Amino acid sequence: MILLLAVVAGLAAGFIRASIAGRRLAVPTLSATWLVLVGFLPQWLAFFFPPVRERISGAIASAGLVSSQILLLLFVWLNRRQPGFWALGLGLGLNLLVIALNGGWMPISPETLQRMYPGRPADSWVLGQRLGASKDVIMAVADTRLAWLADRFVLPSWSPYQVAFSLGDVIIAVGAFLLTWSLGGNKGGQHDTQRI
Amino acid sequence: MKNALWNASLLAGKVDARTMRLFWLILTLTLFVLGAGAPGSDGGHAT
Numbered sequence: 001m002i003l004l005l006a007v008v009a010g011l012a013a014g015f016i017r018a019s020i021a022g023r024r025l026a027v028p029t030l031s032a033t034w035l036v037l038v039g040f041l042p043q044w045l046a047f048f049f050p051p052v053r054e055r056i057s058g059a060i061a062s063a064g065l066v067s068s069q070i071l072l073l074l075f076v077w078l079n080r081r082q083p084g085f086w087a088l089g090l091g092l093g094l095n096l097l098v099i100a101l102n103g104g105w106m107p108i109s110p111e112t113l114q115r116m117y118p119g120r121p122a123d124s125w126v127l128g129q130r131l132g133a134s135k136d137v138i139m140a141v142a143d144t145r146l147a148w149l150a151d152r153f154v155l156p157s158w159s160p161y162q163v164a165f166s167l168g169d170v171i172i173a174v175g176a177f178l179l180t181w182s183l184g185g186n187k188g189g190q191h192d193t194q195r196i
Numbered sequence: 197m198k199n200a201l202w203n204a205s206l207l208a209g210k211v212d213a214r215t216m217r218l219f220w221l222i223l224t225l226t227l228f229v230l231g232a233g234a235p236g237s238d239g240g241h242a243t
Contacts, residue, residue, distance in 0.1 A: 007226060036224050088232065091233075095233070095234050132237065132238035134236050
């Protein structure tokens with residue numbers, strides 16, 4: 001949800017930017033977009049599609065997550081010269097690193113969960129258990145490798161939607177914003193963009 | 197798949213090629229951030 005907000009905000013900013021300058025949107029031509037479709041498919045099955053999500057084992061789901069993110073990283077590399085892709089790749093790389101070093105799941109600590117859900121008893125979080133249907137597993141900070149890359153940031157308590165996110169997520173959001181913001185820029189003369 | 201969607205939309209005459217390019221970019225970026233990001237939430241079950 002928070003990452004999609006970055007896409008929406010960047011698109012809005014790009015439209016406004018183009019409108020103010022009297023330009024049409026410049027849409028870059030991305031290479032190998034099929035990698036995103038193929039790469040996202042395992043995650044869609046493992047985390048977003050209930051009939052499959054409820055049947056597959058944690059080992060298969062985590063393997064799907066890691067292999068999926070490797071394909072997405074390849075997509076970033078093939079498009080590394082496009083605006084914002086340095087941030088998309090850095091953020092994804094950081095997430096993939098901490099996930100790979102912690103058993104194929106994004107770690108989240110009981111302390112972070114307590115900040116998200118202050119009304120819930122502190123001892124209700126079971127170490128090693130998955131957090132709902134997310135990509136997270138509950139781990140003690142002391143047992144987490146590269147804990148500073150884990151899901152450790154939370155939204156303000158007044159937010160109606162509570163979610164924890166990582167440094168990698170923040171950088172991915174920056175990349176998504178930069179890419180969509182660039183649509184309103186003045187690079188329409190390049191061969192790999194087309195004005196709309 | 198991209199080409200199939202693209203051609204179907206163009207043949208239907210509802211959108212032009214440039215709009216399809218923007219649609220495809222947004223779809224690709226949306227799927228990318230959903231796959232690359234790893235925000236944690238229990239879906240509201242704990243609240």
